[in-house]
Amino acid sequence: MLEDLTIKDFALIDSVSIEFPRGFTVLSGETGAGKSILIGALSFLLGGKSDAQMIRSPSHEASVSGTFLLGGKSEGAKDDVPKALQTSLVEEEAVTAEAWLLQHGIESDDGRVLVRRTLRDSGKSSAWIQSTPVTRADLASFSALLVDIHGQHDHQSLMRVVQHRVFLDARAGITEEVRRFTALYAELVEKRKLLEELNASSEERERKIEMYSFAVNEIREAKLKADEDVLLAEEEGRLSSYEKLASDIDTIVNMLSDNETSAVSILKQVRRDASHALEMDKTLSDLDSRVESAFYEVSDIAEEFSAYKDKLVFDPARLVEVQERLSLIYNLKKKYASSPSAPLSEVLEYAAEAEENLERLGAGTADKASLEKEAAETERRVYTAAKALSEKRKAAGDAMSKEVESVLVNLGMKGTRFSVRVEEKPGSGAVQKCGPYGMDNVEFLISANPGSPLLPLAQIASGGELSRVMLALKTIFAETDPVSTLVFDEIDTGIGGEVAVSVGSHLKNLAKNRQILCITHLASIAVYADNQIKIEKAVSNGKTSSECRSVRGEERVKEIARMLSGENSNESLEHARSMLERFGKIG
Known part of the structure; x- marks a missing residue:
């Protein structure tokens, strides 16, 4: 749910901070007070289009931020997808905000997420989710899982056909069954993939076996060790720079301890003199101790440098050995890694993948007949399960159509037809005809006027009709829809009397499980609200601005x-x- 909204220098709004409680909240005010500007600011925050004209003059930047409290996890989270299908389902949309954040590596703060967006007078906008910069497309994708704004065509989750199947499955109570089907379908895809490899031409199969075998043998013979290239490069640097290194070490040893003017000799004399001074003045005790410590520390350093010098031997044979080993590793990287400068781990990973491929190909030992039998049995199970899901969807779709139409009658849309179209995917065979979620294409259709054909939801023209259709659908899906905040604009267009009372009652009931924000001019809707925010214009220093208050x-x-009679x-x-x-x- 939306907990708060902060708007600065946006259109007529100078600076406004609003808290939104749970339940049903209405936004009211006289025509032109700025109610649509408030919704426009929210739409901008949620990834809507921007225009530099939105910036309040004479400012150079507008900003909108909001805090959202997230709900729980449901279908669409990455953990719910079988591993075998995760790659092929990359384009599947997450259907909860938590799943989206998980997929994009963004963490919430105890279930709260700060969304922020700015717009410069240059026309450039920037957006952040928490502290992570995101594109406008990503912002819109995420925010669509948080808020639905109804009354416009460009920001409704039910406008996305991909969601219709998810909603219908939840309404039919088959979400878990669909997940089990997805796992079974993944098993079939795996078996078919292996069969395709086994059915490849003998020449191509042998070529792959030879290629993978050569790679595995070559990498095994090299006996590579993790990070070996890094250690060898460091050793080569030392061996190649032997003369300069030896000269530097010799100079250090001479300066530290090899003559009467060395550091150790001088410190030895200083230590002796400090000891004599201490006998005459006991306050020099600390300094005497420090001199003694310095003497022993420098003496120890001198001894270690001297020992290092004694062990420092130029080994041209080892240098050649190291360089030859680095050359071998370089060539292996050129063949099996992304580049010669890539980590050595990429070569080892390629070897592991090559071994897996050899095992999959079976080097000619795979039991093709047995695999074909298993695949055929799995295909039969997939088709049977898909058919069962399809029948349940069709039954649930028929029931849901009647439920929605019944609600629409109470919302002043008598004669409106609503239909859930469940059609089998084109193709033949279980793999071609089925997808990860069954054999059906699901879409919601509507006919808002008697005699008009059923059309997709996105083709409804009237904002008021669209809002009431969405209200009916949200009433039906109240327990399964993950979007927790609904914003209704223009919901009172063309209605009044008993219909308006019915709309208000529906919004209040829907707000038991959702946060509802509603712009309305009708008192018969506003009185049902748990909270009311008034938007009004004010003039200060010759400038007009919109203000909001509870x-x-x-x-x-x-x-x-005032809403009833204007006075x-x-x-x-x-x-x-x-x-x-x-x-x-x-x-």
Whole structure:
């Protein structure tokens, strides 16, 4: 859910910070007060398009940030996908915010995530999720799992056809069954892949066996050790620089201890003199101790350098041996690593992969007949399971269509038809006809007017109709949809009376399990809200700005009265108070 929103220098908004509680919150205010600007700022934060004209003059940058409290994990998290299919399902969209963060290596703070976006007057925008910079596309992908803004076509999770199958499966109660099917399908894909390799031409198969065998033997014979190239390069550097190294060490030894003017000799004399001075002045005790420590430390250093000098021997044979070994490793990297400068581990990894490939090819010993029998049995099981899933989806789709249509009647859309289209994927054979989630393509269709054909949801024209259709769907999916914050704009377009009361009641019920934000001009919807935020214009120093504040108690009664009649007469105030007491709450 959205916990707070901070907006600075965006359109008419100078600086606003708003906290959004749980439940049903309405945003109200007179026409032109800035309600749409607030939603525009939220849409901008969620990855919507930007325009430098959004920046409040004379500022050079607009910024919007929001804190979101995440929910739990559901289908789509990476751990739910069998390992054998993780590579082939890279393009599958995560359907929870937690799964998205996991896939992108971003951590939340105890379930809270800070999203921030800025816009410069140059037209450049920047975005962050936590402290990680992200592209606008990534921001939109993530935020679509947090918030749905209804009333526009460009930001609704139910507009993405890929989600329809997930929603239907959750409604049908077959999510776990689908996961088991995905694992079975992965098993079939694995067997088919091995069969394809075994069915490859004998010449191609032998060529692969020869190539992998040669690579394995060559790398094995080299007897490589981890990080060996790094250690050898360091040793080569020492051996190649022997003359300069020996000269430097000889100079160091001479300066430290090999003559009367050496450091050790001088410190020895200083130690003797300091000892005599101490006999005359006991306050020199600490300095005398430090001189003694320095003498022993330098003496020890001198001895170690001298020992190093005695062991330092030029070994041209070892230098040749090291250089030959480095040349061998260089050639192996050129063949089996991404580049000659790549880590030696890449060569070892290639050897391991080559051994696996040899084992898969079986060097001509794989039991092809047995594998074909296993694949055929697995294919039969896949097709049977896919068929069972399809039947359950069709049954659930029919039931869901009737549920949605029933809700739409109460929302003033009598005569609207809703359908869940479940069609088998084209192709033949279990592998071609099925996918990781079954054999069905699932899509939601709608006909908003009697006599009109059923069309995809995205083709609905009216913002008010779209919002009410989404409200009906969200009512049906309340327990399974991972998106926790719903924003309804234009939901009261073309409605009033009993329909508006029904819409308000539906929003209040939906808010039991979701956070609902709703812009409305209708008091009959606003009175159902748990919270109310008033947006109004103010003029300061000759500049107009939009301000937001929560209204409670008598202040809320006055705002409801204004929505009812445009004034705060005794009659409208009393009517507003009675409506709040009956349908919502005053304080």
